[in-house]
Amino acid sequence: MKSIRIAIIGAGMTGLKAASTLHKVGMDVTVFEKSRGLGGRLASRRTDFGHFNHGAQYVTARHPGFAAYLEQAASHNAAQNWKPNLHRGDIPAMQSAGNLALDHWYQGAPQMNKLISPLVDAFTIHKQHRITRIEQLDRKSFVLHDDLDGEFGPFDGVIVTAPAPQTAELLRPLSARYDAIGDVVTAPCWAVMAAFEQPLPTAFDAMLHPSPAISWAARSTQSDDLFHRRRPDPWVLHASPQWSRDHLEDDKDRVIENLLAALRDVSGVKLPQLHSVQAHRWRYARTEQPLGSSHLNGMNGRVIAAGDWCLGARVEAAWRSGQSAAHAMIETLIG
Numbered sequence: 001m002k003s004i005r006i007a008i009i010g011a012g013m014t015g016l017k018a019a020s021t022l023h024k025v026g027m028d029v030t031v032f033e034k035s036r037g038l039g040g041r042l043a044s045r046r047t048d049f050g051h052f053n054h055g056a057q058y059v060t061a062r063h064p065g066f067a068a069y070l071e072q073a074a075s076h077n078a079a080q081n082w083k084p085n086l087h088r089g090d091i092p093a094m095q096s097a098g099n100l101a102l103d104h105w106y107q108g109a110p111q112m113n114k115l116i117s118p119l120v121d122a123f124t125i126h127k128q129h130r131i132t133r134i135e136q137l138d139r140k141s142f143v144l145h146d147d148l149d150g151e152f153g154p155f156d157g158v159i160v161t162a163p164a165p166q167t168a169e170l171l172r173p174l175s176a177r178y179d180a181i182g183d184v185v186t187a188p189c190w191a192v193m194a195a196f197e198q199p200l201p202t203a204f205d206a207m208l209h210p211s212p213a214i215s216w217a218a219r220s221t222q223s224d225d226l227f228h229r230r231r232p233d234p235w236v237l238h239a240s241p242q243w244s245r246d247h248l249e250d251d252k253d254r255v256i257e258n259l260l261a262a263l264r265d266v267s268g269v270k271l272p273q274l275h276s277v278q279a280h281r282w283r284y285a286r287t288e289q290p291l292g293s294s295h296l297n298g299m300n301g302r303v304i305a306a307g308d309w310c311l312g313a314r315v316e317a318a319w320r321s322g323q324s325a326a327h328a329m330i331e332t333l334i335g
């Protein structure tokens with residue numbers, strides 16, 4: 001039997017879940033990823049003293065399939081439980097330091113982007129290939145073009161898993177069916193990665209919704225006890241959606257200055273001297289208004305849009321969307 005050739009655009013949780021599902025049923029899968037690394041917003045930045053997780057901070061599971069995935073990842077040492085001392089901005093500080101997480105929180109191990117490693121299999125992954133155009137050759141085949149004048153294919157099916165605005169840009173020229181993606185609303189997020197020469201003298205490792213400027217601040221290492229903190233002490237700060245929108249085009253130095261000042265105000269402690277600091281702007285960080293269905297089919301079921309933005313704002317939504325896009329592709333091509 002001639003093998004079925006599938007292209008997947010994006011190597012985040014959605015794309016790799018779809019790729020691994022299709023590879024397992026014998027399809028010939030090729031993944032295209034514009035970045036140097038895999039994981040997308042499950043992101044980690046390497047430094048000379050360890051990693052910062054500057055995208056997704058932790059993962060929870062409500063769907064039994066995703067819960068099983070996290071357990072499998074933990075058994076492969078690609079995930080670990082995280083129980084930070086959490087301070088919630090909406091509860092007085094004296095009451096709120098403690099392991100307040102109600103459900104199990106997981107992180108990738110040893111860093112966040114490793115959470116996708118159980119999905120990486122013997123299919124081809126082209127890194128640093130940004131797909132700029134999907135060309136329809138005939139009713140049943142498609143060719144992809146990248147930003148370096150490369151041409152790939154033909155493919156029998158394509159799954160696009162970029163954030164909603166980027167997926168819409170690729171798919172709108174093919175069919176009006178994809179116009180619905182335009183209704184999805186995504187918020188940006190400024191992230192600051194600050195390493196302090198001395199441990200930040202707070203009782204908590206993570207703060208949730210502490211101020212209008214910062215929605216999250218967390219120590220980016222695990223397993224240090226209070227008396228043996230790592231030096232430098234790495235923290236990730238996430239600006240709130242509104243603050244990130246209002247300051248989207250600010251330069252990085254200004255963002256760093258503002259978010260460190262906000263951290264000082266909400267933590268009430270004197271910030272130790274900085275060892276290093278960087279900022280990263282996520283233009284499309286968290287879904288505010290999802291599509292409302294797990295994927296979007298078009299071109300006779302052969303070109304499918306998928307991503308966290310179909311169902312929500314969480315890694316679990318990405319996993320579920322990747323799975324259902326793959327099942328829809330199998331239904332179209334194998335029946």
Ligand SMILES: Cc1cc2nc3c(=O)[nH]c(=O)nc-3n(C[C@H](O)[C@H](O)[C@H](O)COP(=O)(O)OP(=O)(O)OC[C@H]3O[C@@H](n4cnc5c(N)ncnc54)[C@H](O)[C@@H]3O)c2cc1C
Pocket residue numbers: 009010011012013014015032033034035038039040041042054055056057058059060129130131132161162163166189191238282284285286306307308309313314315316317318
């Ligand atoms: C700051 C921040 C904090 C978050 N916190 C949490 C959290 O605590 N818990 C939680 O569950 N979720 C969190 N999330 C959301 C979570 O990260 C996402 O829901 C999930 O990772 C999305 O996976 P995805 O595969 O759908 O998209 P992505 O991870 O964005 O993957 C899409 C991939 O497509 C690639 N791509 C885009 N365009 C092209 C192109 N033209 N050609 C080739 N490749 C392309 C991108 O480089 C990317 O790798 C957070 C996100 C951010 C940014």
